[in-house]
Amino acid sequence: MTNLATGVWYAIAADHDLVDGHVYRTVLGGHELAVWRAQSGTVQVWDDRCPHRGVRFSLGEVVGDDLRCQYHAWRFGPTGACTFIPAQPQMKVPGTIRARTWPVAQSGGLVWTGIDPAGPVPDLPPGTVARAIPIARPAAEVAAALVALEGLAPVVQPLDAGTTMVRAIATDGDVPRADRVLVALRRRLESAV
């Protein structure tokens, strides 16, 4: 765990990470998250843990508007409520069986969440979302180094105390250049230790 600021929106995935049927796995401040898009188009951010027997949801798959856990194929709908338990198909699923859900916002080609995030999602300039680059340095240090990068609007996602994911919008649409800049930055920060 790391100290995750409350009231803050963090970008934790790009829209293009959410492939049909796939559950995207990430970490925010030590919290393991499962991110997925229902067939209806709504995006979900959940604790990456099935409440039944603790298996990571990210091992599972998206079936229609439900996420299906890989262990016992329990299904959970977009509100987080369990909708079907195949071992007891006749049972009306108790409303208390639910996945833990996180707030979600979509903006600038990114998926945002946080602990009690307040206000609107940060406004980013238009452009193209570049590949996410993980850097084995704390978020504050990475954020400080990102300030003066031309043509890039970067956002940082603290993974844990010592690791940070950088997502950036290439404002000129030149994604290969953005990628080279971020990889060079990673090399510089990680070798400076």
Place this chain on the structure above:
Amino acid sequence: MARFARTIAHTPGCPKKRNRAAAKTRWTLRRGGLATAAMTAIDPIVWNDWHPVAARCTLDPARAHTTVLLNQPLTIAIDGAGTITARRDDGGALHQDERYGLVWVCLGTPDRPVLVIAEADEPDRPAVVVGAVAVRAAGPRVIENFLDLGHLGYVHAGYLGDDPHTRVLPYSVAALPQGGIIATGCRMYQPQASPAATEGFDVEYVYKVERALITCLYKSNPLHRDRFDVIYLFVQPVTETTSVAHPLLLCLPDGTTPQGLRAFQQTIFLQDKPILENQRPARLPLADGADTPIAADKSSVAYRRWLSAIGLTWGVIPAPAKAARAA
């Protein structure tokens, strides 16, 4: 030591035995010196029990087998005459035995022998060692997975279950007189219950947990439907969150070669491995409210409560004291 003291305080059942175990553990640790200083908290329940550490058939005189038991590195050697010697790498004492084709080690003071398996003495049941499967999961999680009926139709789809035959029918769970639990009357439709099965059929199961890290099942044999195949699962506790599974087959002859039996069971175990390695938290939570079981999970619930009742601390997150007493 602090955590160890708590362990003793939580096991009011037989204080004498626990205290003796504690004294022995401390002595062993002192002899082990600084290198083993981190091991002060080993649960006496697992420390004083027997655990499999190798299969005879995989030992090679030309190359010693190295493994880890309860955080202790071990080396298992076999000489040209077939004599097996297990040693602790730190020179500490251990007890060694051999049963069912497996080498067993107790690092503490054994208060009972290696589990006696009556079916192993039946002349028409060859013991087939399946092979060691390393799993990055706590031992109790591996046992719980073995008891689980609800996953058969998905994790083992096409073999031990199949959609839409996923309903878990009611079954019974009871305490065993010598400790542990037994689940009876379990039934599951299985398309390929074993290598010899030529068609799907309703398989009847009985499950037993006789020791914290030993479980077994009895299941209908496709040819001898009035007798049961027996499959044991011994879990070698490596660290609190890593294990080696040693399955043992005591199956009735049905034309399947030992290689065929091994291949089938290895397929099954390797299907469970990614599930086990993705369960959180890594240690099995014993508190009643930690997870959300349903009626189909009756045996898993009984297993967790039994672990609470005996005061196991290895590889689990113990329930708060009150809950443990209520169990």
